[in-house]
Amino acid sequence: MNRNPLPYVDHFGLSPADLRAVLEAALSSGGEFAEVFCEHRSYDFINMEEDIIKETAEAVSLGLGVRVIRGDRTGFGYTNDLALDKVRKTALTAAAIARGRAVAPAVPSLRPRALRRSVYRAASPASAAGLGRKIGLVREAYAAARAYDPRIVKVKVHASDSLTTVCVANSEGLLARDVRPMVKLVCSAISEKDGKRESGYWGGGGRVGLEYFRDVLTPRRIGEEAAREALTLLGAADAPAGEMPIVLAPGHSGVLIHEAVGHLLEADFNRKRTSIFWNKMGKRVGSPLVTIYDDPTIPAFRGSYAIDDEGTPPRKTLLIEKGVVRGLLQDKLSARLMRGAELNGHGRRQDYSHWPIPRMANTFIAAGRDAPEDIVRSVNKGFYVASLSGGQVEDSGKFTFSVSLGFLIEDGKLGRPVKQATLIGTNIDILKRIDRVGGDLEFGLQTGTCSKDGQDVPVTDGCPTLRISAMTVGGTS
């Protein structure tokens, strides 16, 4: 793009010299590393339900966080008063973790780092568009869901967009800035028949502008897909219970990789040796068909960013190669403590009031060679996972994911739709049981959020059609 539609605008009133002085104050008690993270976010929200635009909201968030590291200790303070004396006081609070005489070399003068190629694709930024235009998109999705079928009895559409400006400065002389757009339009629909109700959900967005809803995913399609899911579920049977072969639809099912692999390759869990993977670097943990990456640089994706929240330009990171553990998602603290570890730009935070931790961005399992139809045909009796609503993992490798819509597989064909069920397994067992991988890599809805240590960040996941030879399905029949 020749013209950057999202120029950096200073919201903080702190010059490079001010930031340097704050960093020096932060190091005054013996800290080895200090960082200031300034953030301004403007956010718009529209809610349509009961056939009316029921409310709109606008939010402004402004503040900064100061972090001081000494060894494995972190001191952290934040403030939403950016007067220089308040910021200095915050720095001194964070500095108190170190308790001693200054040891770090003087902070070099700060020079803004030029950003490389942008990952944002907002030709027509939502933050600059009038509310009327956004309301138009909401109404379109709403009307499409409502009109889809008379059994659709309730519809809710939410649109939100934000523009986040960050400025990171640290005691190594880094000064990096980023302006991040985000858009999301989601629809939920409730169907009713004979007193029985079901719900469907669909949506999209990402680091894009409003042109996305014309060129990539229309509001109409969002409304129709939500309605379609709600209607399909009306005819769905209870999910089966017990162990059986599983086929995962492409796209949504990336949640499995996010839970089963991604979290447990975050560097902090490995440095602390709580993750089942901590002693498995270079070792085989899964089938040779399994190769997994996390790539924060995919243009327009919800999980992408030009720099992470520590100012590091991210790169596509290989996590698992043909079943062998190859990499970890790193942030600065873990990379410092795991001597020799390279940064790969996965230090993220929810906002200025949280410190950065290793996080996923866009996690996916690479495409294999099988034709998706052949994978379904290969299963005599099993469970096909069509859409997922989330999951959870613990460090032992036990993980779950929740299916919102599935189908029975009978004699190699998709049969009846079945309702929600949770699937559970242990990652090192399940990774070994992935025995067919399709060539059809897709990504899930651009609406996902990942939670860790009380911090939420936007992510996406992807995967091709996969077969798992056996996994426990938590239905009732």
Place this chain on the structure above:
Amino acid sequence: MKKAAGKEPSLRDLGEALVAYARKCGADEAEVSVVDGYEFNVDVRKGRIETLIEAGSRSAGLRVIKDKRTAYASSSDLDLGTLRRLARNAVRRAELGNPDEFAGLAPAAKERVEAAALRLFDPEIARLDSKRKIGLALETEMAALRDRRITNSYGATFATNEIRSVLVLSNGFVGEYEQTYCGLGVGLQAGDTDHRVEDSWSSSKRHFKDLERPEEIARKAVERTVRQLGPRKIRTQNVPVIFEPTQTAWLMGFLFGCVTGTAVYQKATFLAGKLGQRIGNERITVVDDSLIPGELGSHPFDADGLPGQRTVVVERGVLKSYLCNYYAARKLGLRPTGNADGGGVGPSNFYLEKGDLAAEAIIAGTKKGFLLIRTLGHGLNSVTGDISRGAFGLWIEDGAVAYPVSEVTISGNLGRVLEGIEAVGTDLEFLSPVTGPTVKVAEMTVAGE
């Protein structure tokens, strides 16, 4: 509470000024809430401080109504210029919405609840020095790590919050109160790398003196962790499931989501249209009570400025009341219950009333069953009431624990669970705002091999 610097306007002045300004901009009605918080948090791990946070922050929220159209705004930047701009924008945005005959502020209530009587604020928390707070976390973790069966630690945390909240409505209501929270907890692992089990325990209170002692927290965390060592997977079957209080808590959280007025008018709950009907057996009485002194969920007034109250939600199995903010109540033709929270409905102290059997007696009276101690994943659908979650538990045989079970799921439906509760324990404690005692459900599906 840390005092604001001398010349700054008080939160109340700020709220009143902003309400007046929004009215001047053309709002028929306006509501401003301002929160001033101070947070302390220390994480320790393996005997060393890992992170220390100390910070104060403020934020303001605004609701304006013009010609029955609503707009919201919020900001963490309390600069009056920013707030005024947000107020002007909100009035302008309201004009782009649709009129909603139910929009509007609640009329100011005649009754007021005395905040002081609720004992929400503990001055001792502000007086605790950092050394003491760090010491509590260190002591808790150290006590846990003394047990040889514990092989790794997620660390211990001590945290405190001091919050002052102000609510100003254009109908003349002005409310203000202070509250405190403190919490101490530890997370642990046992077993070797490929066969790890984990659990944690924490205590969270408004008053420092009510907090469980470090050795007590450590003991519970250790016990909860090591009892899962050497788990088996079981075959798929329908069996009685006993919920520990920590598990009844999420069951009640799910029930709460199904009885909010908002979910009812959106038809997003299977309990819509069931008011006055039997939704469970006679052992089930569920109450939402914001007036219990000193408890985590208590408050003198809600986000609509309406006084807190005690509401019987389910009485001996009959659904007696939905929980409503003013908007949902008007929409459904019901009375508001003092549960307004943000723009929606929130629980205060929402709990299942205790029964008459000790938890030990419930277990002893179970010939074969699954004692649920932990869940993984979400798997709750309020539209249908369906439940399907990853589960960890203890297998019960002839009234005693036989062995731990993992990598299974439990599934069922909240409606059938409420009908099927055949025993309710005496062990109700307000460990969290949404809570309940041990319960035994006659039958759920436990899926394994």
